[in-house]
Amino acid sequence: MxxxxxxxxxxxxxxxxxxxxxxxxxxxxxxxxxxxxxxxxxxxxxxxxxxxxxxxxxxxxxxxxxxxxxxxxxxxxxxxxxxxxxxxxxxxxxxxxxxxxxxxxxxxxxxxxxxxxxxxxxxxxxxxxxxxxxxxxxxxxxxxxxxxxxxxxxxxxxxxxxxxxxxxxxxxxxxxxxxxxxxxxxxxxxxxxxxxxxxxxxxxxxxxxxxxxxxxxxxxxxxxxxxxxxxxxxxxxxxxxxxxxxxxxxxxxxxxxxxxxxxxxxVGINIHAPYSSLIQTTKDLQNTADELLIHKRRLVGVIETAMDGILTIDESHTIILVNPAAASIFGYTVNQLQGAPIDIVIPMRHRHVHNTHVNQFGERGTTRRKMGGNFDDYYVTGLHANGSEFPLEASISSLIENDKRFYTVIFRDTSERKLAKEKMAQYHSELSQLSSALQSIREEERKHIARELHDDLGQLLAALRMDLSLLQRDQGLAGKSRLALNSMDQLLLTSITTLRRIATDLRPRALDEGGLFFALQTLQKEFSQRHGINCDLIANEEQLILDDEPSTAIFRIVQESLTNVARHAKANHVIIRFARDEQSLAFTIQDDGRGIEEGAMNKTRSFGLVGMRERIKAMQGEFQVLSEVGKGTQIQITLPLRQQSNSAKLI
Structure with a gap:
């Protein structure tokens, strides 16, 4: 009521x-x-x-x-x-x-x-x-x-x-x-x-x-x-x-x-209210316990269904937790690994070092890190149940609970990845060797074609002009015939000039006759005359006394760089600077042009830069391109030297 x-x-x-x-x-x-x-x-x-x-x-x-x-x-x-x-x-x-x-x-x-x-x-x-x-x-x-x-x-x-x-x-x-x-x-x-x-x-x-x-x-x-x-x-x-x-x-x-x-x-304030609060606290604790149970089940589900292996050991290096993926990777069942020593999955030669590293990891107070010594892959070696070894990519974390330290390792089998990487490295090495061989063959072909053009075709054109010059001395020629002969002489002169330029582009004669320094001087003068861009060469002849192969590679790098400047940079000034010490030869090519936009250097069609990198890589050198839009581009190259009995040579 x-x-x-x-x-x-x-x-x-x-x-x-x-x-x-x-x-x-x-x-x-x-x-x-x-x-x-x-x-x-x-x-x-x-x-x-x-x-x-x-x-x-x-x-x-x-x-x-x-x-x-x-x-x-x-x-x-x-x-x-x-x-x-x-x-x-x-x-x-x-x-x-x-x-x-x-x-x-x-x-x-x-x-x-x-x-x-x-x-x-x-x-x-x-x-x-x-x-x-x-x-x-x-x-x-x-x-x-x-x-x-x-x-x-x-x-x-x-x-x-x-x-x-x-x-x-x-x-x-x-x-x-x-x-x-x-x-x-x-x-x-x-x-x-x-x-x-x-x-x-x-x-x-x-x-x-x-x-x-x-x-x-x-x-x-x-x-x-x-x-x-x-x-x-x-x-x-x-x-x-x-x-x-x-x-x-x-x-x-x-x-x-x-x-x-x-x-x-x-008294109701101090007894009834806290009692009500206690009831509410009990309910909250029950709700918290239910939530923890849900989270525990969810966590167990995540661990059980994870594709990566998860393994936890205690301070005595005994396995206290292992998921099905980890057991499958090592070729065991979960029950076989549960409670077993961690040494069961570590090769014999690594066990002592592994245990020492794990203990040191816990003593440093670090909570997590990747395992292994290779910075790129962090490979460690695991031991399969059948006795075979295989690479693992793993990370370790530590946790202190009730004054006891536990270590958890999350890992995956990287056998296929490692094999694929080794094959890729092999293919890359073969491609680099092929690229180096192709460049050598191309240089030889250029040298041969340039020699043929200069020695054979050039001589023929020169002889033809001499014969034409003798014919021009005949006093009985009519006016029209003399004009035709003069025109032919001019065409022959242009052909000889063009032939020399083509031969020089294919293989500068100065490179074979005077060495790298004189070849670069010739390239500098021709570049300035042809494109109207001021070009300075800062070097001396003693710095550039090198073997034929590295001399050719350096010449081609400078040549390709100047070609890129002429085509894309819109520069007014280029500086080529060489510096040499007992261990290395370094040179830079710097222009004051518009620079290279971000991402342009990584384009698949940037064959000029790719060719430079391959040449430098073949000589075990370092190659770096620095560019800022509106402030020009600088190419930095360092090549190692080795000492021989008479002179320093590039490796």
């Missing part, structure tokens, strides 16, 4: 109703009970007030320790409120304790002032918590600062009242008892506590749960009972005239009941 009264609240309401009825009977006989005096009332009052102070202090401790490092605003407010109330209650007790009989009016005024401050703090705090049901987290630093400030303010207020009691209106007059100010203050406290109880009753009826609110975690049924008891106690405290009347003791008893109910309701 909607808005049904919970059973616990019903019980508390019955108890409250009984106590209200009992109080009503006592109030109705006020004149009778006023005549009753309590012997040794000071000790009783002090004992009851001390019990209240202890309970209030306990509420502070419980509220302060709630929620650990990050407190709730409600627990912080309760902590500082009841700490301040306990301090004022202590001041209330010591203001008259220890004096003979009851204190005088001034001491009683001080005591009642502390009393009112303490009760107003508690009543208003409870009312505020009822009105503001939303809660927020408060940092530990802010909580500590709040407590320090409240303690300082409470002590300052206590000292102020002790030294200047007249700062508050009189609360007690000797001979007549409580003042109207004191009575009206008590009545106001009754009203505040009744409103708090009514609001709590209404909230309990609307709450879906009985004990713990969804946000502000306070046991409201007990707090309702505490507010009701505080309202009753304040009624008794407003009725007495002399401190040793029975109503004062009854008021203190109701006050202790209220304090104890507040303490029990506050």
């Amino acid at each position: 909607k808005n049904a009264v919970p059973k616990e609240l019903q019980h508390i309401c019955w108890i409250s109703a009984f106590l209200f009825t009992l109080s009503g009977l006592l109030w109705s006989q006020q004149a009778l009970f006023t005549q009753i005096r309590i012997p040794n009332a000071l000790s009783i009052h002090t004992a009851l007030e001390t019990a209240t102070i202890i309970i209030f202090t306990s509420v502070f401790i419980v509220s302060w320790n709630a929620f650990g490092d990050v407190r709730k605003r409600s627990s912080l407010i309760l902590a500082i409120a009841f700490l301040s109330a306990a301090l004022f209650g202590f001041s209330h007790a010591i203001s008259f304790q220890g004096m003979p009989g009851f204190p005088d009016a001034i001491d009683m005024h001080k005591s009642l002032s502390f009393w009112l401050l303490s009760r107003y703090i508690i009543s208003l705090t409870l009312l505020g918590l009822v009105i503001q049901t939303k809660d927020i987290n408060v940092s530990n630093k802010y909580s500590s600062l709040s407590v320090y400030c409240v303690v300082i303010l409470t002590i300052a207020a206590s000292l102020l009242i002790f030294n200047y009691p007249a700062i508050l209106p009189p609360t007690y007059l000797k001979g007549s008892g409580q003042t109207l100010f004191k009575i009206h203050s008590e009545i106001l406290l009754v009203v505040i506590n009744v409103i708090t109880a009514a609001l709590l009753y209404r909230q309990i009826l609307r709450s879906d749960r009985l004990n713990i609110d969804t946000d502000l975690k306070i046991k409201r049924s007990l707090l309702f009972f505490a507010s009701a008891m505080m309202a009753i106690s304040e009624t008794y405290f407003s009725m007495y005239q002399f401190p040793d009347e029975l109503f004062v003791v009854i008021g203190h008893v109701f006050q202790v009941l209220a304090a104890f109910a507040i303490y029990r309701s506050m």
Whole structure:
């Protein structure tokens, strides 16, 4: 049924109703009970007030320790409120304790002032918590600062009242008892506590749960009972005239009941809330465990289905984990490798070195690296179950768990790749040899053709021109015939020039007759004359005393470079610079042209650069092209030399 009264609240309401009825009977006989005096009332009052102070202090401790490092605003407010109330209650007790009989009016005024401050703090705090049901987290630093400030303010207020009691209106007059100010203050406290109880009753009826609110975690049924008891106690405290009347003791008893109910309701902060948090934590742990189980199954699935081999060993080099791919690579089953020493898959000659390297890897603190000494492939050698060896590409990683180090190796069989690479290297070597042979054959063919052109065809054309020159001396030739002979002579001269140029391009005669230095000088002059580009050769003849084959290769490289400059660079100046020491011959060809765009040097049709690289590679040299768009191109070449008995020669 909607808005049904919970059973616990019903019980508390019955108890409250009984106590209200009992109080009503006592109030109705006020004149009778006023005549009753309590012997040794000071000790009783002090004992009851001390019990209240202890309970209030306990509420502070419980509220302060709630929620650990990050407190709730409600627990912080309760902590500082009841700490301040306990301090004022202590001041209330010591203001008259220890004096003979009851204190005088001034001491009683001080005591009642502390009393009112303490009760107003508690009543208003409870009312505020009822009105503001939303809660927020408060940092530990802010909580500590709040407590320090409240303690300082409470002590300052206590000292102020002790030294200047007249700062508050009189609360007690000797001979007549409580003042109207004191009575009206008590009545106001009754009203505040009744409103708090009514609001709590209404909230309990609307709450879906009985004990713990969804946000502000306070046991409201007990707090309702505490507010009701505080309202009753304040009624008794407003009725007495002399401190040793029975109503004062009854008021203190109701006050202790209220304090104890507040303490029990506050315990919900430190017990129910953490218990709920514990339940939530347990659920979170269960969810985490389920997620870990899912991740574990997924990880196991990944390891089991991985195409690469995965193998884990412990510090004693015993295999503790192996996947089917790893077992298949080595020719074993998973059960055969599980628990076996790692040496079972390592060739005999490598076992000692391998174990040493693994231990050193763990001692360095490195978490992962590739295995093997070859930088390109990181090959290591594995041992198959049939005794055959095969190359592996592997990487190793280490992990410390429970002060024990474990090593995991991920690897794959690279037998086919290694075989393919060896075949590729062989093909490349054969192609390089073929390229070198073709270049040698081409140079020989060029040399032969150039010699044939120069020695045979050139001589024939020269002889023909000599015969034509003799014929031109005949005085009997007609004018037209003489003109024809002059034209023929001019054609023969052009043919001889063209023939010489072709022969020089095929094989410069200066290379055979004067050596590399004079051949480069001739090439430099012809390049400048033909293309109008200034070309400087910085070298001397001693630097370029080389054998025929390297001389030809260097000449062709320079020739090809100048051809590229003429075709593509749009340069105005070219510098060819040679430098030589005992170990190497280095030369650069630099232009101030437009440079080579990025990627153009790697085009498949850049046969000029490819030819240069092949020539340099055949001589075991180094070749590098540096270019920047708009700033020209520089070709750097270094060729190694070897010493012989008479002169230095290129390898």
